[in-house]
Amino acid sequence: xxxxxxxxxxxxxxxxxxxxxxxxxxxxxxxxxxxxxxxxxxxxxxxxxxxxxxxxxxxxxxxxxxxxxxxxxxxxxxxxxxxxxxxxxxxxxxxxxxxxxxxxxxxxxxxxxxxxxxxxxxxxxxxxxxxxxxxxxxxxxxxxxxxxxxxxxxxxxxxxxxxxxxxxxxxxxxxxxxxxxxxxxxxxxxxxxxxxxxxxxxxxxxxxxxxxxxxxxxxxxxxxxxxxxxxxxxxxxxxxxxxxxxxxxxxxxxxxxxxxxxxxxxxxxxxxxxxxxxxxxxxxxxxxxxxxxxxxxxxxxxxxxxxxxxxxxxxxxxxxxxxxxxxxxxxxxxxxxxxxxxxxx
Numbered sequence: 001x002x003x004x005x006x007x008x009x010x011x012x013x014x015x016x017x018x019x020x021x022x023x024x025x026x027x028x029x030x031x032x033x034x035x036x037x038x039x040x041x042x043x044x045x046x047x048x049x050x051x052x053x054x055x056x057x058x059x060x061x062x063x064x065x066x067x068x069x070x071x072x073x074x075x076x077x078x079x080x081x082x083x084x085x086x087x088x089x090x091x092x093x094x095x096x097x098x099x100x101x102x103x104x105x106x107x108x109x110x111x112x113x114x115x116x117x118x119x120x121x122x123x124x125x126x127x128x129x130x131x132x133x134x135x136x137x138x139x140x141x142x143x144x145x146x147x148x149x150x151x152x153x154x155x156x157x158x159x160x161x162x163x164x165x166x167x168x169x170x171x172x173x174x175x176x177x178x179x180x181x182x183x184x185x186x187x188x189x190x191x192x193x194x195x196x197x198x199x200x201x202x203x204x205x206x207x208x209x210x211x212x213x214x215x216x217x218x219x220x221x222x223x224x225x226x227x228x229x230x231x232x233x234x235x236x237x238x239x240x241x242x243x244x245x246x247x248x249x250x251x252x253x254x255x256x257x258x259x260x261x262x263x264x265x266x267x268x269x270x271x272x273x274x275x276x277x278x279x280x281x282x283x284x285x286x287x288x289x290x291x292x293x294x295x296x297x298x299x300x301x302x303x304x305x306x307x308x309x310x311x312x313x314x315x316x317x318x319x320x321x322x323x324x325x326x327x328x329x330x331x332x333x334x335x336x337x338x339x340x341x342x343x344x345x
Contacts, residue, residue, distance in 0.1 A: 003034050003091040007084070009104060010095040011041045011060060013195065014253065014272030015296070018047060018162070018279060019140050020095055025161040026147040026154055027093075028053045037087065039104060046253045049163040058083070060104065077107065085109035094119070094127040095143060102126040116146050140299050157300055162279040170258035174251065178221070178259075181245045187219035188339070189260055189277075191268040192235060192248070193228035196319045198290045199270045201327050203231050207238035208332040209267070213339065214243040223259055224248045224273065265342045267335065269327065270296065278304060283342035285335055289326030290316050303345050305338050 006027065010020045017040070027036060037056040038048045041063075048057050065076060084107060094105045094115035102123035105113050113127035117135045132145025144154050154160065178187070190210065194200045210220045220243065222232040232248030251259060257276045260266055266277035266284040270291045277284045278298035286298055289309040298304040308314060311326035 003031055005087060005089050005091075006031065006034050006036045007039060007058075007087070007089045007092045007108060007110065008036060008054075008095060009039045009093065009101045011039060011062070011101060012044050012096075014044055014047070015275050016096075017044050018272070018275040019296075019299075020143060021047070021049065021162045021164075021279065022140055022160045023095065023143040023147055024049055024053055025163050026144060026152045026159075027150075030147065030150055030152045037089075044253075047165065047257075050165055053163045062100070077103070080104065081107040081109070092127065093146065094123060095146070097121075097123045097129075099123065114146065114149070116142050118142065138294065138299050139296055160300055162300075164257070164279060165254065167254060167258040167261060170252070170254045171262070174255050174258045174262075177247065177250065177255075178245065181247070182242065183219050183221070183245055185217070185219055186264050187221045187245070188213060188265040188267065189221050189223050189263040190235075191224045191228070191266075191271055191273045192222065192231040193224045194269050194271040196290065198318055198321050198324055199327070200231075201269045201287050201330065203234045204238065205328070205330070205332045205335075206231075206235045209335055209339075210235060210239040210244050211241065212332065212336045214239070214241045216340075218243075218264065220244045221259065221263070222246045222248050223251065223256055224271075265339055267339065274298060283345040285338050285342060287327065287330045287335065289314050289330070290318050290321070292317070303342070305342070307334060307338065 035055045037058055038054045039058045042059045042061050089110040092105050092108050092110045092113040094101045097115050097119040099121035106126045114130050115127040117131040119129040130146045130149045134141035134145050192206050213220050226249040229249040232246040236244050236246040260276045261280050266282050268274050269287045274286055278301055281301045283303045285305050287307045292315050293306045297306050307330050309326040309329050311329050314326050
């Protein structure tokens with residue numbers, strides 16, 4: 001069937017947005033003449049693909065919504081319903097699969113609603129879950145099963161594309177910021193934060209790793225969002241080196257991508273910027289403990305190495321733990337040894 005007006009719902013988070021990029025590219029190739037809109041939270045909109053992949057971005061501001069009173073929330077939903085109805089969508093694709101996305105799909109005015117295989121929080125009652133042959137594979141493949149259901153031919157890694165934005169402006173601003181902080185050579189990037197505390201590698205481990213790296217003559221740039229600033233400051237302090245440059249909380253998301261784009265090697269735990277590095281095909285090392293690398297790890301590059309915790313309880317998916325040691329069990333020495341090999345990529 002040929003669709004003319006498609007709504008893609010994927011509102012958060014950064015990693016999830018990046019995982020959806022190959023699906024968006026496949027959708028555009030399948031429907032070159034359709035108008036495709038993407039519904040997203042404003043803070044993650046920087047990596048919604050530009051035209052011609054995505055024609056229109058529609059915003060739902062979760063931060064403002066949470067601060068609203070009950071009557072204000074009803075008004076917000078009413079206004080959103082009116083807006084979505086005015087677009088006359090003939091296909092809605094819920095790639096979030098949560099209650100919040102289900103509500104927006106339900107009020108879209110479109111009766112033809114589908115989603116990917118893992119529809120949670122009742123979203124499967126609103127949109128039809130599409131389960132393909134990759135339902136147990138990486139999340140990118142699960143998303144692409146929806147494109148395959150619609151008729152896309154995606155058979156190999158060569159068929160998978162990550163439509164990234166033009167970062168020319170951000171490249172220039174990042175170069176200026178690094179120069180102002182004293183960088184005068186090649187650098188690698190460390191992002192010390194993660195959305196879950198249990199996914200974080202200890203700052204002491206990062207500092208020990210940074211000491212080893214700068215001893216080889218490579219600058220270490222610490223990066224991430226404002227929530228990572230205290231970790232960046234601590235790693236900088238413990239590393240005791242002017243060749244460790246702390247940029248945590250000092251870049252936009254697109255500047256962070258530009259920073260990673262020009263680095264020699266990228267290192268982090270399971271966090272959103274990791275997927276920048278994977279999409280940009282950078283040599284990278286990722287440490288995994290409570291999460292499942294085969295489902296949400298770096299995808300599509302032979303330059304990626306995932307270090308799994310040796311802990312027997314790894315892959316537990318716990319956001320809090322009373323006996324948390326899995327990430328501590330990955331040593332700085334292990335990571336450094338792989339880092340040295342990545343320099344040859």
